[in-house]
Amino acid sequence: MAAGSAIQIPTRLPLLLTHESVLLPGSTMRTSVDSPRNMQLVRSRLLKGTSLRSTIIGVIPNTSDPTSDCDDLPNLHRIGTAALAVQVVGSNWPKPHYTLLVTGLCRFQILQLLKEKPYPVAEVQQLDRLEQFTNGHKSEEELGELSEQFYKYAVQLVEMLDMSVPAVAKLRRLLDNLPREALPDILTSIIRTTNQEKLQILDAVRLEERFKMTIPLLVRQIEGLKLLQKTRKSKQDDDKRVVAIRPNRRITHGSITEDEEEEEDHDDVVMLEKKIRTSSMSEQALKVCLKEIKRLKKMPQSMPEYALTRNYLELMVELPWNKSTKDRLEIRAARIVLDNDHYAMEKLKKRVLEYLAVRQLKNNLKGPILCFVGPPGVGKTSVGRSIAKTLGREFHRIALGGVCDQSDIRGHRRTYVGSMPGRIINGLKTVGVNNPVFLLDEVDKLAKSLQGDPAAALLEVLDPEQNHSFTDHYLNVAFDLSQVLFIATANTTATIPPALLDRMEVIQVPGYTQEEKIEIAHRHLIPKQLELHGLTPQQIQIPQVTTLGIITRYTREAGVRALDRKLGAICRAVAVKVAEGQHKEAKPDRAEVGEGEDCKEHITEDAKPESISDTADLSLPPEMPILIDFHALKDILGPPMYDMEVSERLSQPGVAVGLAWTPLGGEIMFVEASRMDGEGQLTLTGQLGDVMKESAHLAISWLRSNAKRYQLTNASGSFDLLDNTDIHLHFPAGAVTKDGPSAGVTIVTCLASLFSGRLVCSDVAMTGEITLRGLVLPVSIIGEK
Ligand code: ADP
Numbered sequence: 001m002a003a004g005s006a007i008q009i010p011t012r013l014p015l016l017l018t019h020e021s022v023l024l025p026g027s028t029m030r031t032s033v034d035s036p037r038n039m040q041l042v043r044s045r046l047l048k049g050t051s052l053r054s055t056i057i058g059v060i061p062n063t064s065d066p067t068s069d070c071d072d073l074p075n076l077h078r079i080g081t082a083a084l085a086v087q088v089v090g091s092n093w094p095k096p097h098y099t100l101l102v103t104g105l106c107r108f109q110i111l112q113l114l115k116e117k118p119y120p121v122a123e124v125q126q127l128d129r130l131e132q133f134t135n136g137h138k139s140e141e142e143l144g145e146l147s148e149q150f151y152k153y154a155v156q157l158v159e160m161l162d163m164s165v166p167a168v169a170k171l172r173r174l175l176d177n178l179p180r181e182a183l184p185d186i187l188t189s190i191i192r193t194t195n196q197e198k199l200q201i202l203d204a205v206r207l208e209e210r211f212k213m214t215i216p217l218l219v220r221q222i223e224g225l226k227l228l229q230k231t232r233k234s235k236q237d238d239d240k241r242v243v244a245i246r247p248n249r250r251i252t253h254g255s256i257t258e259d260e261e262e263e264e265d266h267d268d269v270v271m272l273e274k275k276i277r278t279s280s281m282s283e284q285a286l287k288v289c290l291k292e293i294k295r296l297k298k299m300p301q302s303m304p305e306y307a308l309t310r311n312y313l314e315l316m317v318e319l320p321w322n323k324s325t326k327d328r329l330e331i332r333a334a335r336i337v338l339d340n341d342h343y344a345m346e347k348l349k350k351r352v353l354e355y356l357a358v359r360q361l362k363n364n365l366k367g368p369i370l371c372f373v374g375p376p377g378v379g380k381t382s383v384g385r386s387i388a389k390t391l392g393r394e395f396h397r398i399a400l401g402g403v404c405d406q407s408d409i410r411g412h413r414r415t416y417v418g419s420m421p422g423r424i425i426n427g428l429k430t431v432g433v434n435n436p437v438f439l440l441d442e443v444d445k446l447a448k449s450l451q452g453d454p455a456a457a458l459l460e461v462l463d464p465e466q467n468h469s470f471t472d473h474y475l476n477v478a479f480d481l482s483q484v485l486f487i488a489t490a491n492t493t494a495t496i497p498p499a500l501l502d503r504m505e506v507i508q509v510p511g512y513t514q515e516e517k518i519e520i521a522h523r524h525l526i527p528k529q530l531e532l533h534g535l536t537p538q539q540i541q542i543p544q545v546t547t548l549g550i551i552t553r554y555t556r557e558a559g560v561r562a563l564d565r566k567l568g569a570i571c572r573a574v575a576v577k578v579a580e581g582q583h584k585e586a587k588p589d590r591a592e593v594g595e596g597e598d599c600k601e602h603i604t605e606d607a608k609p610e611s612i613s614d615t616a617d618l619s620l621p622p623e624m625p626i627l628i629d630f631h632a633l634k635d636i637l638g639p640p641m642y643d644m645e646v647s648e649r650l651s652q653p654g655v656a657v658g659l660a661w662t663p664l665g666g667e668i669m670f671v672e673a674s675r676m677d678g679e680g681q682l683t684l685t686g687q688l689g690d691v692m693k694e695s696a697h698l699a700i701s702w703l704r705s706n707a708k709r710y711q712l713t714n715a716s717g718s719f720d721l722l723d724n725t726d727i728h729l730h731f732p733a734g735a736v737t738k739d740g741p742s743a744g745v746t747i748v749t750c751l752a753s754l755f756s757g758r759l760v761c762s763d764v765a766m767t768g769e770i771t772l773r774g775l776v777l778p779v780s781i782i783g784e785k
Helices: 036-047 140-160 166-177 180-190 195-203 207-253 260-278 283-298 304-318 331-341 346-362 380-391 406-410 423-431 454-462 498-502 514-532 544-554 561-580 597-605 630-637 690-705 741-756
Strands: 012-018 028-033 056-061 079-091 097-115 121-126 369-373 395-399 437-441 485-490 504-508 655-662 665-677 682-685 725-730
Touching: 012 028, 012 036, 012 079, 012 097, 028 036, 036 056, 036 079, 036 097, 056 097, 056 195, 079 121, 079 195, 140 166, 140 180, 140 207, 166 180, 180 195, 180 207, 195 207, 260 283, 260 304, 283 304, 304 423, 331 346, 331 380, 346 369, 346 380, 346 504, 369 380, 380 395, 380 437, 380 485, 395 423, 406 423, 406 454, 454 485, 454 498, 498 504, 514 544, 514 561, 544 561, 544 630, 561 630, 655 741, 665 741, 682 690, 690 741, 725 741
Parallel strands: 012 056, 369 485, 369 504, 395 437, 437 485, 682 725
Antiparallel strands: 012 121, 028 097, 056 079, 079 097, 097 121, 655 665, 665 725
């Protein structure tokens, strides 16, 4: 085709009806074909056609409702665009359809519909001249002012776009090269317009009209672009500001990454690395940490190991590698602190002071580990706390009761999910210094299991020769524990593993006598409880006789823990009364009913203070303290739990009281004996150990050999005690295993009482081992019993 010659479209065109958009001459459109009519057209014209002419179709915008695309051909828009089908793509999914790529050539007008089925074909008349676009040879005058104006707007619009985009640059060139009359159609299909507007442009057959209609569209687009650029600019300013802030951050942490979140995390890692480098960890630890942080940097955050490694490194940084408190050890001050905090326990305090004195002189901590052994509530933990106080050290208690896994002490290897350091390292992290006082509570209650022996792990912790390089499995590097002062507590040495016991110096902490308990209560427990409950000595008065009442009737223990609890209960009750402000006067002599001598004396002395029980009704001034007497005790604590049943049970021959030692403190133990006709059998019941059984045999033998001397006879009056007689010895509380030689004296007394028919003195309890010759061996630990 020569330049300038017009191209003719066929006079008969198959019609493609499009819903989605309006094709304008000079533009290209991709359209989906799925209606039966259009599909048929594509199949029989485009896919089978062989000539170029057969690929020219008429594209008519379907203005009718697309859903009503039934068999009848809708009213056709009269004007359409002749188009060249450039590409046909068929697909069967989700339903059979074609996708057509068509390029608009020129407008046409339908003159007459030739056939409707299977697809419409019409006789058409070409409306635009179709030129071979070579260059803009049309003279300026011909195009007129309108086209000139249009051209300016078009150039302005294109120049507002980003020229660095190749398509835009190409468009700019096209503007100059294309004939001006082609521009309205092309630009309308480029800018943002509705289908309705495009349809109007399509219908504007006259060129002048087309220019007129397109200019407002162009102006609208230009204004829109201007507005867009304005808002974009202010946003860019914001972005710049953000960027301006960020470089500082980058400088401080010395790293740059693209993604903001990643950058933050990266910053954290860099911070961590800095912390590692500045921390005072051992060389070995530093090496491991640096290696780990190198791995961490390369690791994607989504990896589970990332969090693990990070936790590990954070712990390493937090550990007090080199941080310690300064010891202020002064023996005189230590003595004062210990005396102030604890009444009695002279032996323990003396030993603790010796221990501290040696520390002061030798200035090194190697030495035996102190182990306080005694029943609960005798102040083992609290002495440990006082030691920390005198040294000015941090105190941390590690409860070992029931620990059966060595990982509890030594940590889990980091390969385990949920691995964590052991209690020693955890404790160090908690106190934040490397020289705390660690109280290993209840070392006698360590258990063994399949997970290894925690006692064995403790050996390494406690051994001064080894613990300077204690290796927790989690840390996997050595930590120096040599500055830690370990103190252990236990209820009994019997269940402490021998190897562990060997490394400790056992200090027995005996239970308290009643008198000591009273002193402890008045010097320490009551003031402490008053403070806890916000009471003052002006509001509550607990006389010593009441304390004794609590000790004997409401508690039975070697320590003072239950006593402390009961005092707490009393304080709570008084706090309620004080808060209510309605306590009433007690009748001075009412408290005498049913009470012992002590109480009477006391009440007559302090006749004025009132009782908490509110039988009387006379109000007193509020400053009068509430007196806790036996009635008040009964009101608050309920009826006495332990009555003096001893005298009752000793009201017949054949019963005696012994003293026994248990890990929980001293106990009194009854021994009962009875005799019956038989063949001289001895029956023993009450879960006795071998030693106890032997003691029983020993006692009988001695009594038989001395029967005459002490006038002991059996039921028939014979001095042969076992003649026709069976003896049954029973030790009540049959569920508890009892063993030990010192029941001997009690058994002898019990049997002597049985055979002589005389009662045993009711207020004496016995302990002691006897020999076959009747000697009573020296006894020990009376205090504990
Ligand atoms: P343990 O560790 O021996 O089981 P604790 O040290 O917990 O017992 O003591 C229990 C309570 O008894 C603590 O409040 C403690 O202050 C108090 N206590 C025990 N013995 C004495 C004492 N001799 N002087 C003062 N308070 C004591």
